[in-house]
Amino acid sequence: MKRVYPDKDFCIGCHICELACLTAHSKSKDLILAYTVERTGEGLSSCKHVHEGGPTCVALSCRHCDEPACVAACISGALQKDSESGRTVYDREKCVGCWSCLMACPYGAIARHPLEKKIVKCDLCHDRPGGPACVAACPNQALKQEER
Amino acid sequence: MLFQPINRNYHDFSIVRDKDLCINCKVCIRQCSYEAHFWDESRQKVMHDNAKCVGCHRCEAFCPTSALLIQKKRSDFRDNALWRPEFIKYIYKQADSGGVLLTGMGSPVNIPVYWDKLLLDASQVTNPSIDPLREPMELKTFLGAKPVKLEFSKTKDGSPKLKTRLTPNIELNYPLMFSAMSFGSINFNLHIAMARAATELGICYNTGEGGLHKTLYQYGKNTIVQVASGRFGVHRDYLNAGAGIEIKVGQGAKPGIGGHLPGEKINAMVSETRMVPLGSDAISPAPHHDIYSIEDLHQLIFALKEASEYRVPVSVKIAAVHNVAAIASGIVRAGADIVAIDGMRGGTGAAPGMIRDNVGIPIELALAQVDQRLRDEGIRNRASIVAAGGIRCSADVVKAIALGADACYFATAALLAVGCTLCAKCYTGKCPWGIATNDAKLAKRQNPDVAAKKLVNLVHAWGHEIEEMLGGMGLNSIESLRGNRDKLRAVGLSDTEMDILGVKHAGR
Numbered sequence: 001m002k003r004v005y006p007d008k009d010f011c012i013g014c015h016i017c018e019l020a021c022l023t024a025h026s027k028s029k030d031l032i033l034a035y036t037v038e039r040t041g042e043g044l045s046s047c048k049h050v051h052e053g054g055p056t057c058v059a060l061s062c063r064h065c066d067e068p069a070c071v072a073a074c075i076s077g078a079l080q081k082d083s084e085s086g087r088t089v090y091d092r093e094k095c096v097g098c099w100s101c102l103m104a105c106p107y108g109a110i111a112r113h114p115l116e117k118k119i120v121k122c123d124l125c126h127d128r129p130g131g132p133a134c135v136a137a138c139p140n141q142a143l144k145q146e147e148r
Numbered sequence: 149m150l151f152q153p154i155n156r157n158y159h160d161f162s163i164v165r166d167k168d169l170c171i172n173c174k175v176c177i178r179q180c181s182y183e184a185h186f187w188d189e190s191r192q193k194v195m196h197d198n199a200k201c202v203g204c205h206r207c208e209a210f211c212p213t214s215a216l217l218i219q220k221k222r223s224d225f226r227d228n229a230l231w232r233p234e235f236i237k238y239i240y241k242q243a244d245s246g247g248v249l250l251t252g253m254g255s256p257v258n259i260p261v262y263w264d265k266l267l268l269d270a271s272q273v274t275n276p277s278i279d280p281l282r283e284p285m286e287l288k289t290f291l292g293a294k295p296v297k298l299e300f301s302k303t304k305d306g307s308p309k310l311k312t313r314l315t316p317n318i319e320l321n322y323p324l325m326f327s328a329m330s331f332g333s334i335n336f337n338l339h340i341a342m343a344r345a346a347t348e349l350g351i352c353y354n355t356g357e358g359g360l361h362k363t364l365y366q367y368g369k370n371t372i373v374q375v376a377s378g379r380f381g382v383h384r385d386y387l388n389a390g391a392g393i394e395i396k397v398g399q400g401a402k403p404g405i406g407g408h409l410p411g412e413k414i415n416a417m418v419s420e421t422r423m424v425p426l427g428s429d430a431i432s433p434a435p436h437h438d439i440y441s442i443e444d445l446h447q448l449i450f451a452l453k454e455a456s457e458y459r460v461p462v463s464v465k466i467a468a469v470h471n472v473a474a475i476a477s478g479i480v481r482a483g484a485d486i487v488a489i490d491g492m493r494g495g496t497g498a499a500p501g502m503i504r505d506n507v508g509i510p511i512e513l514a515l516a517q518v519d520q521r522l523r524d525e526g527i528r529n530r531a532s533i534v535a536a537g538g539i540r541c542s543a544d545v546v547k548a549i550a551l552g553a554d555a556c557y558f559a560t561a562a563l564l565a566v567g568c569t570l571c572a573k574c575y576t577g578k579c580p581w582g583i584a585t586n587d588a589k590l591a592k593r594q595n596p597d598v599a600a601k602k603l604v605n606l607v608h609a610w611g612h613e614i615e616e617m618l619g620g621m622g623l624n625s626i627e628s629l630r631g632n633r634d635k636l637r638a639v640g641l642s643d644t645e646m647d648i649l650g651v652k653h654a655g656r
Binding site: 009010011012013014015016019031032035036054055139140141142 | 174175210213598
């Protein structure tokens with residue numbers, strides 16, 4: 001399956017992917033409202049996080065693993081592997097906020113929702129026509145969605 | 149100006165932040181390498197310090213909500229035709245520092261741009277124009293000495309065989325090359341981007357004086373290796389790595405001046421390539437200490453030809469200065485296969501501003517004079533002429549070729565293609581566009597995949613435009629335009645200028 005791969009050699013740490021993710025997952029689809037209103041008021045947060053250490057930076061999000069540890073750990077069946085698309089799918093309704101997946105994920109790619117007992121995880125922007133928002137927004141082609 | 153020097157507020161730019169649009173996302177803070185933007189903890193918002201802004205527009209380009217506007221500071225000194233603001237600020241700076249004022253890129257001074265005063269011809273009625281989309285159009289260019297005549301002998305079966313021994317030439321698919329920008333002055337990402345782009349395009353890029361990193365030897369067919377006064381990175385393998393060797397005598401932006409790459413820019417890779425110690429300043433002397441005459445130049449040219457076993461042409465690059473025609477004649481007689489002339493608007497990574505803005509002459513005048521002089525002396529075939537220094541667009545290239553150039557070097561345009569905004573702060577090593585910097589975090593702002601693509605696009609675009617202009621003039625080959633000044637007319641130039649350029653006034 002096509003996954004989003006970060007390129008640490010050319011990630012410039014601008015965090016624009018986070019803003020794109022935030023906007024793509026907002027109700028308003030407007031960066032200004034998403035960042036100022038939905039983020040602070042409703043706890044809207046990016047599924048992607050740029051990690052930095054010295055000159056190196058890299059944007060990490062769910063890897064949609066072939067054998068996801070999070071799915072195995074999920075006690076409520078909220079995380080499932082979609083056999084057709086290959087995505088690791090999250091069902092917000094079923095999630096009980098036990099954080100088992102957070103502890104199981106070897107990449108630290110799952111985050112707690114800041115306000116609710118829910119998680120925040122990449123859905124590969126599966127319903128977005130142009131593909132993942134982070135890939136489209138990266139100004140240095142340091143994020144690529146491809147088959148590897 | 150609390151606790152600050154008294155002239156701190158006389159800065160050049162103002163950062164205008166639209167309060168309705170700014171979301172305090174800090175993208176501008178991360179992009180600005182001069183720390184003009186900062187997070188104010190007590191106010192819990194992004195603030196800026198106008199005095200630190202160099203006008204590179206990186207933040208403006210990256211602001212995801214278009215909240216930023218970089219403007220010239222609107223405060224004006226009292227109008228004074230003599231004491232223009234730049235001179236006033238120079239004085240303030242030098243009174244503080246006691247030092248030479250450094251700058252980068254090409255000269256911004258208002259010296260006539262002759263390209264703008266020259267107009268091209270087009271065919272009407274009596275000679276047909278050519279549509280380059282339907283008919284073949286040849287831009288292929290060969291750089292190097294050409295024989296006076298071709299002699300043939302016959303083989304046993306009666307077919308002709310070339311008897312004349314041809315000297316090595318550089319073959320270019322376009323009459324264009326990326327000019328010398330050393331590894332060190334710009335970073336490795338851009339060197340590999342230029343190498344890849346030149347290879348894809350079938351043109352050449354020039355290494356500049358900083359040597360050639362080993363991993364780039366594979367692009368040798370599209371590389372001109374430079375030998376400058378500092379001899380950085382020059383060894384036998386280097387001389388044999390490229391398609392041509394260039395002796396850099398002078399640079400248009402700083403004629404008569406050497407180079408100085410500060411130690412901060414010498415990282416491990418640059419140190420290895422230049423063969424200088426890590427972190428030590430790399431200083432190129434003003435002259436080549438083994439060239440004090442045309443005879444000395446002759447010796448160096450032939451030393452390099454011997455070292456490369458006469459397989460590649462040798463170019464000599466000089467800055468366009470007052471007696472450029474006579475100097476070029478001497479260079480050709482000394483055995484150079486290519487004479488590269490760099491006009492005063494050519495760029496640099498670092499030069500004293502006074503030199504950049506006051507020394508040298510425009511490339512258009514120098515080029516016309518060199519071409520005419522070599523023709524008058526009957527030695528034009530012995531060397532190709534490459535024009536450099538202020539080539540902005542394909543029309544400039546066409547005009548340069550009509551004035552007598554075989555090809556053009558361009559570098560500022562190439563840097564613009566990858567993001568440069570001519571802020572002229574290359575010498576600080578903090579280029580926010582990731583160009584003139586070896587800082588690991590800044591250098592990766594240039595992704596070679598993206599940069600190479602942009603360079604290829606630019607040359608393709610120029611190529612199409614050159615073909616259109618040639619076709620319009622009824623020419624189907626760039627060769628037919630070379631030195632064809634009848635295709636040029638001047639507007640608003642004096643008789644002396646037209647005499648030097650060898651062109652008639654429009655209407656004649």
